[in-house]
Amino acid sequence: MRETDGQRNPHLTSFSPLFQPPALTPLDPATEASLRATIDGKAKPPGSLGRIEELAVQLGMIRHPGEPRGEKAVLLVFAGDHGLVAEGVSQYPSAVTVAMVMTYLAGRASANAFAKANGMDVRVIDIGVAAELPVHPGLRDAKVRMGTANAAREPAMTAGQATEALNHGIRIAIGEIKAGADIIALGEMGIGNTASSALLAHRLAPASLDDCIGVGAGQDDAGMSRKRIAIEMAAARNDATAPLDVLIEFGGLEIAGMAGAILGAASQRRPVIIDGFISSVAALLAVRLCPEARGYCVFAHRSAERGHDLVLNALDAKPLLDLGLRLGEGTGALLAVPLVRAAARLLTDVASLDDVLAGKI
Numbered sequence: 169m170r171e172t173d174g175q176r177n178p179h180l181t182s183f184s185p186l187f188q189p190p191a192l193t194p195l196d197p198a199t200e201a202s203l204r205a206t207i208d209g210k211a212k213p214p215g216s217l218g219r220i221e222e223l224a225v226q227l228g229m230i231r232h233p234g235e236p237r238g239e240k241a242v243l244l245v246f247a248g249d250h251g252l253v254a255e256g257v258s259q260y261p262s263a264v265t266v267a268m269v270m271t272y273l274a275g276r277a278s279a280n281a282f283a284k285a286n287g288m289d290v291r292v293i294d295i296g297v298a299a300e301l302p303v304h305p306g307l308r309d310a311k312v313r314m315g316t317a318n319a320a321r322e323p324a325m326t327a328g329q330a331t332e333a334l335n336h337g338i339r340i341a342i343g344e345i346k347a348g349a350d351i352i353a354l355g356e357m358g359i360g361n362t363a364s365s366a367l368l369a370h371r372l373a374p375a376s377l378d379d380c381i382g383v384g385a386g387q388d389d390a391g392m393s394r395k396r397i398a399i400e401m402a403a404a405r406n407d408a409t410a411p412l413d414v415l416i417e418f419g420g421l422e423i424a425g426m427a428g429a430i431l432g433a434a435s436q437r438r439p440v441i442i443d444g445f446i447s448s449v450a451a452l453l454a455v456r457l458c459p460e461a462r463g464y465c466v467f468a469h470r471s472a473e474r475g476h477d478l479v480l481n482a483l484d485a486k487p488l489l490d491l492g493l494r495l496g497e498g499t500g501a502l503l504a505v506p507l508v509r510a511a512a513r514l515l516t517d518v519a520s521l522d523d524v525l526a527g528k529i
């Protein structure tokens with residue numbers, strides 16, 4: 169479905185539920201106690217592997233009655249542009265989005281380096297870059313439109329486009345899992361997307377607008393006041409709070425793609441690793457659309473971006489790492505992959521203390 173860019177389409181989703189999320193199985197709390205008992209019974213003092221034990225329980229619940237695997241992990245980087253950039257919300261122009269997409273395809277971005285260090289593939293998805301991109305074997309064309317409209321002045325996208333972007337994310341994650349991925353990690357590229365994310369966090373957490381606005385890729389004082397004014401203009405234009413409406417009003421396409429990928433991974437009962445502020449906002453959107461998705465999300469790290477903590481709190485999430493990262497691209501998610509793999513192996517590979525003491529090993 170393709171609709172005219174910038175078309176005003178303030179459908180109230182409560183009357184017109186265009187988006188049909190996939191059926192998700194909630195994690196079964198009845199399996200938690202037995203997984204904990206199994207991990208407590210391993211050849212180590214109970215609790216001695218701290219947060220990795222909690223992660224192992226979560227992975228066990230996700231795959232129950234099967235066993236978790238962590239071999240094949242794939243990073244999906246969703247790229248899209250933001251009309252809000254016209255208001256000066258970012259220190260950088262939208263041209264940086266396309267330049268970084270070309271850098272991912274050349275294998276030379278931070279995300280590629282971290283993926284290579286972990287033996288992972290990177291897939292780049294053009295879901296809404298505001299430029300025609302060359303055909304490239306590493307690039308998926310899922311372009312919904314050439315960037316969002318300027319949300320300070322009009323809805324970022326139509327209801328049909330929001331639905332299309334969510335469905336692309338669902339389809340792409342399911343495709344990767346059917347092709348053998350055990351773990352999906354998420355990343356994004358989109359100049360201006362911390363402004364869009366601030367608006368989504370404000371309405372979906374909910375939280376005061378001011379608490380959701382941060383420096384993004386690095387704004388100076390003058391830039392921060394432009395960013396605040398543009399965000400306040402966008403917020404004053406509407407009072408949407410329903411998740412699909414908030415996405416339609418504020419964007420972005422890459423955030424919708426990530427939210428869809430979370431729902432797609434959850435529908436296939438696979439863990440999905442959430443990166444920083446922007447990815448966590450996508451997780452908040454996914455969870456507001458489908459609360460059962462929460463159990464499938466592993467939160468990689470605490471970003472230095474203001475607003476991330478409140479989004480994590482709204483999701484009742486405790487991230488694994490705290491490294492002062494504020495890049496995005498999936499860099500934090502990539503760094504958490506070895507922890508997820510190790511937690512899966514704790515469950516599948518480590519002997520029980522009973523077997524060790526009985527001399528069975």
Ligand SMILES: Cc1cc2ncn([C@H]3O[C@H](COP(=O)(O)O)[C@@H](O)[C@H]3O)c2cc1C
Nearest residue numbers: 258356357358359360361362384385495496
């Ligand atoms: C060279 C460069 C590479 C990036 N990689 C990720 N981001 C990050 O910064 C952007 C969000 O910040 P803002 O809202 O302030 O524009 C997103 O593209 C995000 O992925 C980058 C930003 C830049 C400049």
Ligand SMILES: O=C(O)c1cccnc1
Nearest residue numbers: 384444445446471495496
């Ligand atoms: O935490 C993030 O995801 C982030 C923060 C700043 C800029 N880009 C991404």
